[in-house]
Amino acid sequence: xxxxxxxxxxxxxxxxxxxxxxxxxxxxxxxxxxxxxxxxxxxxxxxxxxxxxxxxxxxxxxxxxxxxxxxxxxxxxxxxxxxxxxxxxxxxxxxxxxxxxxxxxxxxxxxxxxxxxxxxxxxxxxxxxxxxxxxxxxxxxxxxxxxxxxxxxxxxxxxxxxxxxxxxxxxxxxxxxxxxxxxxxxxxxxxxxxxxxxxxxxxxxxxxxxxxx
Numbered sequence: 001x002x003x004x005x006x007x008x009x010x011x012x013x014x015x016x017x018x019x020x021x022x023x024x025x026x027x028x029x030x031x032x033x034x035x036x037x038x039x040x041x042x043x044x045x046x047x048x049x050x051x052x053x054x055x056x057x058x059x060x061x062x063x064x065x066x067x068x069x070x071x072x073x074x075x076x077x078x079x080x081x082x083x084x085x086x087x088x089x090x091x092x093x094x095x096x097x098x099x100x101x102x103x104x105x106x107x108x109x110x111x112x113x114x115x116x117x118x119x120x121x122x123x124x125x126x127x128x129x130x131x132x133x134x135x136x137x138x139x140x141x142x143x144x145x146x147x148x149x150x151x152x153x154x155x156x157x158x159x160x161x162x163x164x165x166x167x168x169x170x171x172x173x174x175x176x177x178x179x180x181x182x183x184x185x186x187x188x189x190x191x192x193x194x195x196x197x198x199x200x201x202x203x204x205x206x207x208x209x210x211x212x213x
Contacts, residue, residue, distance in 0.1 A: 010030060010075065010076070010077050010086050011029065011030050011031040011034075011077060012029060012030065012031065013029070013030040013086055013193075014027050014028070014029065014030070014188060014194065014210065014211065015027065015028055015029070015030055015032075015033040015087055015088060015089065015090050016088065016089045016090070016194070016196075016197045016200060016201075017033070017042075017090050017091075017092060018045065018089065018090065018091040018092065018200060019091075019092055019095045019096055019097065019098065020091070020092060020093065020094060020095055020096045021096060022045075022052075022091065022200065023098060023200075023205070024197075024200045024201055024202075024205045024208060025092075025095075025097075025098060025205070025208070026208060026209060026211075027185070027188070027208055027209065027210040027211055028211050029211050030077070030086050030087070032211070033087055033090050034077075034084070034087075036090065036092070037056075037057045037060065037087070037090065038057050040056070040057065040093070041092065041093060041094075042090045042091060042092050042093060043055060043056055043090065043091050043093060044060045044087040044089070044090055044091075045089040045090065045091050046063075046087075046088075046089070046196075047089065047196040047199055052199075054091070060084065060085065060087070061082060061084055063085065064076070064082075064083060064084045064085040065082070065083070067085060088193070088194060088196050088197070089196055089197065089200065102207060103178070103179065103181075103182055103207040104209065105144070105145065105146055105149075107132065108184065109179075109182065109183055109184060110132060110146075110149060110150075110151060111127065111130055111151050112182075112183035112184045112186075112187060113146075113151075113179050113183040114150060114151035116130060116151065117151060117173070118130070118151060118152050118153035118156055119133075119150035119151055119152060119172050119173045119174070119176070120133075120150075120152060120153075120156040120160070120165070120170050120171070120172065120173070121153060121155070121156050122173055123153065125153050129153060129154055130151055130152070130153060130154075131151075131152050131153070131154055131157045132149050132150065132151060132152055132157075133149065133150055133151075133152035133156070133157050133160060134148055134149055135148050135149070135150060135164075135165060135172065135176065136148055136164065137162045137163065137164070139162055140164075145178075146176060146177060146178035146179070147175075147176050147177055147178060148176065149176060150172065150176050156170070180206060181206030181207060182206065182207050182208055182209065182210055184210040185201075185206065185207075185208055185210050188210065189201065
């Protein structure tokens with residue numbers, strides 16, 4: 001599946017954030033995670049052969065220097081003075097709250113739910129060529145909600161206009177529903193790069209908000 005994304009900087013990758021009790025609470029960018037690590041507000045949790053290892057900024061930097069020549073280029077961030085491994089899981093040292101699990105309805109999550117595929121013609125499009133469509137038009141009382149909005153290419157969106165799909169001679173690929181988990185989180189968990197997240201993700205936190213690539 002292609003979603004029109006492009007290869008970005010390792011700093012734009014994603015890091016799973018745990019609270020003090022090792023419960024997953026959020027997903028942030030690598031860039032943000034390194035700031036927290038440097039300020040001693042968080043530590044890296046590295047999963048190796050089923051065991052958890054905790055690292056401060058200094059100890060993570062030391063490990064990075066030992067492992068540098070064995071790491072893939074996408075997993076290392078280079079600065080003028082040092083190279084540091086990209087963390088994948090991080091634990092906040094003094095945060096013990098558990099946020100409410102609410103899945104935001106927005107374009108990013110909607111397009112991920114529909115696999116960046118127009119729900120009328122079935123073609124995959126880059127973000128710049130995707131829009132969204134109210135199956136039941138708002139002019140007829142249709143809600144802006146998970147079960148009435150679908151990803152739609154610009155061409156199909158223009159053809160359907162302010163009509164029901166049947167009136168426009170169009171058919172949906174599948175009925176829109178509210179996802180049981182954050183669609184972006186699902187995509188992350190399918191990526192081997194984020195395999196270590198599975199040790200901390202449970203049905204209770206499948207609606208985590210996701211930042212990063």
